[in-house]
Amino acid sequence: MRETASACLNDHMTIRVLDGDDPTTIDLLLPGFRATMAHDLPGDPPAPPALLARLLQRRRGTDRLVLVVFRGERPVGYTKLGMDLHADLQRAHGSFWVFPDERRAGAGRELLAAVRDEVRSRGRAEVLVDAPRTPAADAFAATLGGERVATNVRNRLSMRDPVPAVGETGTVRLVRWNERCPDELVEAYAALQSGVDAVVNGQARSAGLSVADVRIAEGEAVRAEHRQYAVAGLAPDGRMVGFSTLYVRDSPLADAGQTVVAPDCRRRGVGTLLKRSLVTWAAAENPQAVVLQAWNPQDNTAILALNRRLGFEPDQVWSTYRFPV
Ligand SMILES: CC(C)(COP(=O)(O)OP(=O)(O)OC[C@H]1O[C@@H](n2cnc3c(N)ncnc32)[C@H](O)[C@@H]1OP(=O)(O)O)[C@@H](O)C(=O)NCCC(=O)NCCS
Numbered sequence: 001m002r003e004t005a006s007a008c009l010n011d012h013m014t015i016r017v018l019d020g021d022d023p024t025t026i027d028l029l030l031p032g033f034r035a036t037m038a039h040d041l042p043g044d045p046p047a048p049p050a051l052l053a054r055l056l057q058r059r060r061g062t063d064r065l066v067l068v069v070f071r072g073e074r075p076v077g078y079t080k081l082g083m084d085l086h087a088d089l090q091r092a093h094g095s096f097w098v099f100p101d102e103r104r105a106g107a108g109r110e111l112l113a114a115v116r117d118e119v120r121s122r123g124r125a126e127v128l129v130d131a132p133r134t135p136a137a138d139a140f141a142a143t144l145g146g147e148r149v150a151t152n153v154r155n156r157l158s159m160r161d162p163v164p165a166v167g168e169t170g171t172v173r174l175v176r177w178n179e180r181c182p183d184e185l186v187e188a189y190a191a192l193q194s195g196v197d198a199v200v201n202g203q204a205r206s207a208g209l210s211v212a213d214v215r216i217a218e219g220e221a222v223r224a225e226h227r228q229y230a231v232a233g234l235a236p237d238g239r240m241v242g243f244s245t246l247y248v249r250d251s252p253l254a255d256a257g258q259t260v261v262a263p264d265c266r267r268r269g270v271g272t273l274l275k276r277s278l279v280t281w282a283a284a285e286n287p288q289a290v291v292l293q294a295w296n297p298q299d300n301t302a303i304l305a306l307n308r309r310l311g312f313e314p315d316q317v318w319s320t321y322r323f324p325v
Contacts, residue, residue, distance in 0.1 A: 013071055013107065015114040020056030020066040020080060029056075029068065032075055032099035039100040040132055043315065045252040045290070054224035054249070055095070056080050060216045061204030065092065065118060069111040076102035079115055082202025083124060092119045093128040094202045103136070112144055116325040126324050130201045133319040141321040150320035151298040155312040156291050159254065159283040163276045163310055172233040172241060172270055174277055179228060180218055188240035189232065190214050196260050198297075221247060228257070229282040231274050241265040244274040248286045256294035259303065271306050279310065 018025045026049055037047040058064040063083040068075050077098035083091070096115070098108045119127055130152065131137045141147065157163075175182075181189045194209045206213075221228050232243040242265065245257030261271045283289060294312060296303050 011071060013069060013110050015067055015069050015111060017118070018066045018068050018078075020064055021058055023053075025056065025066065025068075026053050028075055029078055032077070033097075035101070036097050036099050040097075040134075041316070048249060048251045050225040050249045051251065051253075054221075054226055054247075057220060057224050059203050059220060060213055061085055062202065063122070064202075065094075065115075065122075067111065067114055067118060069098075069107050069114070071102070071107070075099075076107045077111055079111060079129075080202065081115070081119070081127065082204075083122065084204045087205045087207065088199070089123075090125040091128055092122075092124050092126075093199070094130070096129045096131065108140055109144065112323065116323070120325045124325065126322055128201075129321045129323065130318055131321065133317045137319065137321065141323070144323065146321045146323040148319045149322045152295050152318045152320065153298055153304070153314045154316040154318060155294045155296060155304075155307050156315045157279065157294075157307070157310060157312040159279060159286075159289050159292050161311065163279050163283075165276075171236050172273065173236075174231055174233055174274070176229070176231050176277075176281060178230070179222055181214060181230065185232065185240060186211050186214055189243060192240055192243060192260050192262060193258065195263070196258065225249060226255075227286075229278055229285075230257075231278040231281070233261075233270055233274055235265075242270045242274050244271070244278045246278055246282055246292060248282055248289050250288065252288060252290035254282065254286070254289045254292045256292055259306070266302075271302075272309055275306065276310060 030049055030052055033052050034047050037044055056066055059082060061084060063085060065081045066078060068078040070076065079094060079096040081092040081094035115127055190209045190211050193206045196206055226247040226249050228245060228247055230243060230245045233241045235241050242261035244259040246254055247257055248254045259271050259275050279292060294307060295318065296307065
């Protein structure tokens with residue numbers, strides 16, 4: 001698509017749309033992605049291919065855009081954006097990275113211009129980008145017409161330490177599953193997820209989530225070589241009152257999924273109980289998993305308090321930047 005001639009032929013920048021589900025895209029971007037993670041998230045273990053595959057894969061209910069900026073034939077940065085097909089129709093939301101050795105040479109500016117063209121051509125009016133809050137990100141956004149619109153905290157929990165015990169929750173019975181929610185629970189599971197309408201970077205909102213949607217999302221995790229762990233709580237009458245999920249991969253770093261408690265059952269320790277049971281179970285089965293990471297909006301006091309009680313500690317501040325197209 002976009003090409004910029006420059007004085008030196010080797011410096012010729014091009015932008016290409018690539019398929020995030022194509023293994024050759026993962027191979028192409030993996031060295032730069034690893035260098036970027038080591039530079040921008042220095043406390044993290046080396047990023048495995050499954051992490052990049054998970055980040056770039058097409059997700060349920062979204063249109064996916066992966067744009068890569070090349071200098072000659074060398075990829076020097078990329079953006080991946082998700083566009084919800086049913087809600088938030090004006091926006092595209094994702095991440096935007098220039099590889100560390102390639103910064104301050106115009107690649108970011110070039111890539112953002114291409115993103116704006118592409119996103120505009122798809123009928124969207126704004127791009128949201130999540131990134132660690134740094135002076136570079138702030139300056140880049142300020143120079144190119146962006147603004148910071150939200151703050152998220154990355155919290156981390158050591159999976160090798162015992163998770164603190166939590167209070168009794170009386171009669172809640174716990175059930176567990178991995179890849180596939182049992183058929184007899186899946187409708188209640190979909191209904192409970194539908195109640196959460198948080199905006200998650202690059203993913204579709206979950207309002208109106210159907211059983212078929214749950215099955216599609218389960219398949220996505222398997223496809224990207226992630227193993228899901230899920231624990232749900234059932235009341236004595238069998239009603240599902242909450243659930244909590246996480247994902248492990250071939251890496252010391254695991255990702256928190258969602259924790260949801262039915263509105264009328266909140267403030268009774270159910271969420272803490274579910275997440276504690278989940279982490280203890282996943283840690284016992286995955287000796288390679290050392291750290292569990294969770295991103296939480298700075299103003300979500302409920303989940304921040306729950307995570308703190310389990311031993312999560314804040315590790316990095318991320319911003320969401322908004323760029324009108
Ligand atoms: C932010 C980032 C994408 C910039 O990429 P880049 O290729 O270095 O940016 P460019 O060279 O195109 O810079 C464009 C303008 O942004 C500003 N800028 C970029 N990096 C800057 C820095 N480290 N300090 C101050 N200003 C900076 C400058 O005004 C620059 O123009 P100039 O070089 O003519 O002065 C890159 O640093 C990065 O990947 N950071 C980590 C992830 C991230 O923050 N993503 C974007 C969040 S909005």
